[in-house]
Amino acid sequence: MPYLIFQASRGRNPVAERADFTAALAQSAMPGADLVAGVVSADWNQALRALAVAVPEQTPSIIVLDEVPWLVEQDHEFEGALQTVWDRYLSTKPVLLLLVGSDLATMESLQEYGRPFHGRSARMIVRPLNPADVQRMTALDPAETIDAFLITGGFPEIVQRWNPGTSRTEFLRDQLADPLSPLLMAGELSLLGEVPEPSHSRSALEAIGTGERTFGTIANRLGVGNPIPSGTLAPILKTLISKRIVAVDTPLATRPDTKNKRYRIEDPYLRFWLAFLQRSIAEAERGRGDLAAARIERSWSSWRGRAVEPVIRAGLTRLLPDERLPGAEVVGGWWNRQNNPEIDLVGADRDRPAATRIAFTGSIKWLENEPFGQREWERLLAGSMSIPGRDHSTPLIAVSRNGVEQGLRPAASFGPEEIIAAWR
Incomplete structure (x- = not known):
């Protein structure tokens, strides 16, 4: 399948960038690449129209434009030119156009109402491994x-x-x-x-x-x-x-x-x-x-x-709904302005503008060899009473790298196995 991959350079002169783009196009496996060899583009409209000439009419092809935020940063006419050429020429052909960029704010703004490319693409966030x-x-x-x-x-x-x-x-x-x-x-x-x-x-x-x-x-x-x-x-x-x-x-x-x-x-x-x-x-x-x-x-x-706290909160959130955490739909934490107390885990029915019910409170102990013990339990019990919306009936949970000390009876406990399982 013919394809073109072009990666922009940050801070590049727009004229040099367009020259590199057309050179990459001329050297690609696109059927019409020879037709645009030597083309000098005065603006992105001309450069992208050259792309439309090189793309095959019937055969599927792929175009990858990498670091699109830098193209937008270099030349504010790029967005409008892309929209024009897509609507007039590329959208009628069997071509997959991939616009890639690591600046999520800029990539998302390309799809906002009023921007030239609005409504013409689907968004996909490529996340790291879980x-x-x-x-x-x-x-x-x-x-x-x-x-x-x-x-x-x-x-x-x-x-x-x-x-x-x-x-x-x-x-x-x-x-x-x-x-x-x-x-x-x-x-x-x-x-x-x-x-x-x-x-x-x-x-x-x-x-x-x-x-x-x-x-x-x-x-x-x-x-x-x-x-x-x-x-x-x-x-x-x-x-x-x-x-x-x-x-x-x-x-x-x-x-x-x-x-x-x-x-x-x-x-x-x-x-x-x-x-x-x-x-x-x-x-x-x-x-x-x-x-x-x-x-x-x-x-x-x-x-x-x-550092492990956000990972554990994300893992517990992924487990919801869970019968061990009844009534919880979101997981966060709580602290006052003095950070005393500071509660690692709070489950609630919602987070905006505020919760209407606290489903549980919890504490994390993530040490190499020590279990969740009496000291952590007493600290959680005392600190939780400061949380607006929490009462004596609110369940307490424990999250520990090495289990829970014998004799303690949290409403639920979670370890590394359960946290990893949340992503399976």
Whole structure:
């Protein structure tokens, strides 16, 4: 089947970009490629009409335009030209047109009402591998699989480097010994594509990735002790959220608290990269990846305890409806402005504008060898009473990497096996 794949370059001169496009078209296997050889396009309308000439009339063909957000950024006439050529020429032919881009906000905006290409395409989000996929590829037990997911984020290029049965420490040691390993390089390449240096956006990401969660602490970090103005930081965070790089959580309860926000890096791999790997690149380049591996190991347990929370919430949400969690339709967390108490898990009938009923509250203990014990139970019991909408009859649940201490009787308990099973 004849096809054309063209990848745009960020910041490229539009004239040079169109020249590369027509050159790639002329060298492709399209039946009419020889008809457009040597064509010089004055604008994208002419370049795309040349594509229409080269595409076969009866035989199916495929056209892939990669990094479309950069084409739109380079030349605002690209969208209109694509719509015109599609409507007049390409839509009547058996052609599959794939528009690809990692900037979700820009790709989604292409389909908005009033934009030239509105109503002419179907949207597909290509997601990373889920935890069950990671388990199939790594042949690890469920607890180790969740560790692998937190490290790789499910990115296929990284996961396929994880030899089946290899432990977390062995994998990190091997990958950190190679300064060009995908584990080290993918994060930098991803950020360079979405958030070029230097910028406040990059600094905000680094602040969130290394543990800052509130608007005030992020502003203070960017201002190095002298917080940057709210009017500067707010649009930065809004953009990062629209790009699906940063996620924002609010307390889940029957009383809305939309101003009490907590920010986090949405992608598990990027969260791990910002916390540990960004500063490990230089060490790997001088042959001291062992220093980075040792630093990760020292902080692994405490970092994982926070990083695993969104994965567990997502897993429990996927299990719903579940007879062990009756009445729950959404899963979140709850905290007050002092983070005391902070409840890991809250199930409710809805989250917007606020819940009308709290279905359960719960706590996560994700340590290597310790079960969910009496101390965690008492803390959950006491803290849950602060949640608006919760009463003495609200069930308590436990999520633990190593089971629940004998004698405790939560309404339900979940371990790594159940969390992985949610994606099967």
